[in-house]
Amino acid sequence: MARKGDRFxxxxxxxxxxxxxxxxxxxxxxxxxxxxxxxESLKRAGEYIPGSYLTTDMVRAAKRGNVLLxxxxxxxxxxxxxxxxxAGAIKRGSYVVHMSGALGLDVLEAxxxxxxxxxxxxxxxxxxxxxxxxxxxxxxxxxxxxxDPRTVEWAExxxxxxxxxxxxxxxxxxxxxxxxAVMASNLLVALEHAAELLYQEIGMEGEKALRALLPLIExxxxxxRRLGTEKALTGPVAxxxxxxxxxxxxxxxxxxxxxxxxxxxxxxxxxLDLAEANLSRSRSQEMEELLERYS
Ligand SMILES: NC(=O)c1ccc[n+]([C@@H]2O[C@H](COP(=O)([O-])OP(=O)(O)OC[C@H]3O[C@@H](n4cnc5c(N)ncnc54)[C@H](OP(=O)(O)O)[C@@H]3O)[C@@H](O)[C@H]2O)c1
Numbered sequence: 001m002a003r004k005g006d007r008f009x010x011x012x013x014x015x016x017x018x019x020x021x022x023x024x025x026x027x028x029x030x031x032x033x034x035x036x037x038x039x040e041s042l043k044r045a046g047e048y049i050p051g052s053y054l055t056t057d058m059v060r061a062a063k064r065g066n067v068l069l070x071x072x073x074x075x076x077x078x079x080x081x082x083x084x085x086x087a088g089a090i091k092r093g094s095y096v097v098h099m100s101g102a103l104g105l106d107v108l109e110a111x112x113x114x115x116x117x118x119x120x121x122x123x124x125x126x127x128x129x130x131x132x133x134x135x136x137x138x139x140x141x142x143x144x145x146x147x148d149p150r151t152v153e154w155a156e157x158x159x160x161x162x163x164x165x166x167x168x169x170x171x172x173x174x175x176x177x178x179x180x181a182v183m184a185s186n187l188l189v190a191l192e193h194a195a196e197l198l199y200q201e202i203g204m205e206g207e208k209a210l211r212a213l214l215p216l217i218e219x220x221x222x223x224x225r226r227l228g229t230e231k232a233l234t235g236p237v238a239x240x241x242x243x244x245x246x247x248x249x250x251x252x253x254x255x256x257x258x259x260x261x262x263x264x265x266x267x268x269x270x271x272l273d274l275a276e277a278n279l280s281r282s283r284s285q286e287m288e289e290l291l292e293r294y295s
Contacts, residue, residue: 007032009065011058011080013045016099016123017071019133022048023162035061048130062089067097067158068111074100078107085110095154097121102178104171105147112147119146119155120174123164126185138163143177145169192217194263230274237271240283242290249294265294 008024010017013034018041021031034045035058042054055061062068062084070077077098084090092115096108101122108118123140127133142159144166146152156166169177192213199209223232236244245268252261268291276284 004029006030006067007065008067008069009061010034010045010049011061011068011070011084012036012072012076013041013054014071014073015127015130015133017069018045018048018130019127019137020069020071020099020162021045021052022130022134023137025049025052027161029161032064033061044130048134059084059087059089062087066091066094068094068116070096070098070108074103077103078110081108082110085114090114090116092116095119095151097155097158099123101143101181102175104174105145117146117148117151117154119144119151119158121145121155121159121164121166122169124181139165141165141167143167143169143174145171145174191263191267194260198260230277233271233274235271237268237287238275238278240275240279240287242283242286245287246290249290253294261294265291 006029008021008029008031010021010031010033013021013036017034021034025031031049031052033053033055034042034049035055036042036045037056039056042056045052046054053061053064058080068084068090070080072080077100081090081096084096090096090111094116095118096111096116097119098108099122100107100120101124103120105112105118105120108116108120111118120143122143123137124143125133125136125140127136142162142164144152144155144159145168146155152168156168159166192210195213196209199212200206204212220232223234226232236242236248248264249261252264268287272284272287272291279287
């Protein structure tokens with residue numbers, strides 16, 4: 001558990017770093033310093049975390065604390081850690097944490113070699129700006145990964161301090177975990193884009209297409225929340241309406257819509273997994289054979 005006397009340092013005062021710094025300072029924790037690249041981000045960090053030392057020099061920032069939160073873009077975490085360790089800014093017995101969903105602890109190896117305990121705590125959420133992150137971090141599930149039980153417990157304490165709900169995640173499962181998050185969020189957006197493109201073609205220009213689709217998307221999310229995936233599935237696959245699925249596939253093929261066809265076949269297979277319990281064996285098989293023809 002983070003102790004009262006801990007001095008937190010945020011390396012990378014962007015959306016997540018600034019929000020985490022703000023939430024920690026709100027619990028009375030000392031956020032000793034924030035490092036960013038640009039003056040603009042430093043100014044914003046200063047507004048959220050007044051009293052914190054603001055600098056574009058991450059080494060000077062890190063030297064002020066014993067809990068370093070590296071919240072730079074993922075590709076820079078390992079380099080930032082090496083820079084800090086080789087400058088002697090990581091003290092033995094300190095903690096170095098990153099918040100990436102996909103990366104393991106290997107990117108913090110330089111900190112471990114310097115005698116720090118390392119962890120990753122990843123909020124399973126999407127944050128478009130600092131304000132949204134401040135609102136959504138409390139209540140989010142956080143995947144917690146660390147090498148030893150003591151550090152896991154410490155990292156869980158940090159998550160609770162932020163108002164989050166910790167869930168333990170083995171390092172070897174991080175990539176699959178992150179894949180799940182990308183499918184649930186980023187690829188959902190991509191899927192809505194695929195639908196939007198079709199609607200724009202049939203006359204719903206510009207933003208009209210997404211505006212027309214949003215109530216349907218929100219209704220679906222509501223069903224997922226109330227009923228879970230299996231019961232939330234409606235539409236031709238859930239009803240076993242093979243004729244409709246066939247029409248869709250024929251149309252996509254006839255119009256040479258390759259990307260839509262690939263996505264439709266792949267996702268309909270997952271829909272069939274959910275619907276199978278309610279369909280007869282022969283209907284499921286017929287549906288599988290139909291999809292196979294378009295694979
Ligand atoms: N956003 C999300 O939805 C989300 C969700 C879960 C986890 N995460 C994780 O949170 C971490 C941070 O993501 P983010 O979305 O907050 O990124 P972000 O908004 O782009 O912020 C990154 C910050 O790093 C700073 N930075 C870049 N290079 C630097 C350098 N060399 N020295 C010092 N600071 C430097 C940037 O400074 P400037 O602003 O001055 O360029 C920026 O403030 C990532 O590991 C990400 O995977 C993000």
